Amino acid sequence: MDIQLKKGLLDLMVLASIKYEDSYGYKIVQDISQILDISESTLYPILKRLEKQKLVNTYNTTYNSRIRKYYQINKNGLEKLKQSIDDFDEINRMYMYIKR
Amino acid sequence: MNRKTFLNELRKELKFYKKINTEEIIYYYDEMIQDAVDEGQDESLFIKNLGSIDSIIANIIKDEDFIKDVKTSNKNSLTNIIGGTVKVISWIGYYFSLFVLTIVYASIFLSGLGLIFQAGVYFIVDEVTTMDQWVLIGMILMGIGIAMIGYALLANIYKTNNSIRLFIIRKTKQIYRKKGERNNE
Numbered sequence: 001m002d003i004q005l006k007k008g009l010l011d012l013m014v015l016a017s018i019k020y021e022d023s024y025g026y027k028i029v030q031d032i033s034q035i036l037d038i039s040e041s042t043l044y045p046i047l048k049r050l051e052k053q054k055l056v057n058t059y060n061t062t063y064n065s066r067i068r069k070y071y072q073i074n075k076n077g078l079e080k081l082k083q084s085i086d087d088f089d090e091i092n093r094m095y096m097y098i099k100r
Numbered sequence: 101m102n103r104k105t106f107l108n109e110l111r112k113e114l115k116f117y118k119k120i121n122t123e124e125i126i127y128y129y130d131e132m133i134q135d136a137v138d139e140g141q142d143e144s145l146f147i148k149n150l151g152s153i154d155s156i157i158a159n160i161i162k163d164e165d166f167i168k169d170v171k172t173s174n175k176n177s178l179t180n181i182i183g184g185t186v187k188v189i190s191w192i193g194y195y196f197s198l199f200v201l202t203i204v205y206a207s208i209f210l211s212g213l214g215l216i217f218q219a220g221v222y223f224i225v226d227e228v229t230t231m232d233q234w235v236l237i238g239m240i241l242m243g244i245g246i247a248m249i250g251y252a253l254l255a256n257i258y259k260t261n262n263s264i265r266l267f268i269i270r271k272t273k274q275i276y277r278k279k280g281e282r283n284n285e
Contacts, residue, residue, distance in 0.1 A: 024131070025128060025135070026135035029132075039150075041156045041160075044128055045160060045163035048163075064134075066134060067127075
């Protein structure tokens, strides 16, 4: 698959993985791995990017007497996901046209 | 490799990339490993599956946003020039070492073949005694061994060329940093 396309989709996958509940690095990898192969080192730049684009908020909590960083989707992130669904509808129409 | 060793090595390597937020990455992997262990995964196996430290760094570097960040944050034109020089020298160093290694490995491979060929020629052209025959067979076997070593090295060089590139870039930066420190003194 085209790298740029895949990169965009991976960003959306990560956003979708925290759509309903806040999550942390390890759990995000585990959740997404059920659908596609994602490595821990691939996730890091994605999280960093989402954070920089202000699509997610982060906070630290203590777990087992150590700090764990949680990622929380914010209004912009949810808006982005919603937008992507509209985009997919458009892509789907294009796909059907190409495929016919 | 255990968690502490892995994080130490990662920190040591990340030190060479000024623009990377080392501590943030260390926290990320530290948390990741501890979470994996808490979930019942084997620590050293998990770390092994994370891939080599070079590939981890390559993943961070190849991220476009990171590169864009570096470009925009390099407001100091002097840094830009030195950065450019380091890059050019690194690339020259990279291709040069790749070239030298290829030649060295290719010559090992060819000398192995040469040995086989020479022994073969003796066999055919000369009237050899039984004793000589054993020597020639030994030569052929040695030739096969040497040729195989050369071939393996050659095949390996392209598999590891990413690590070679990172290594050269790191070393060039190191030399430049030392030079800069000396100039500052």
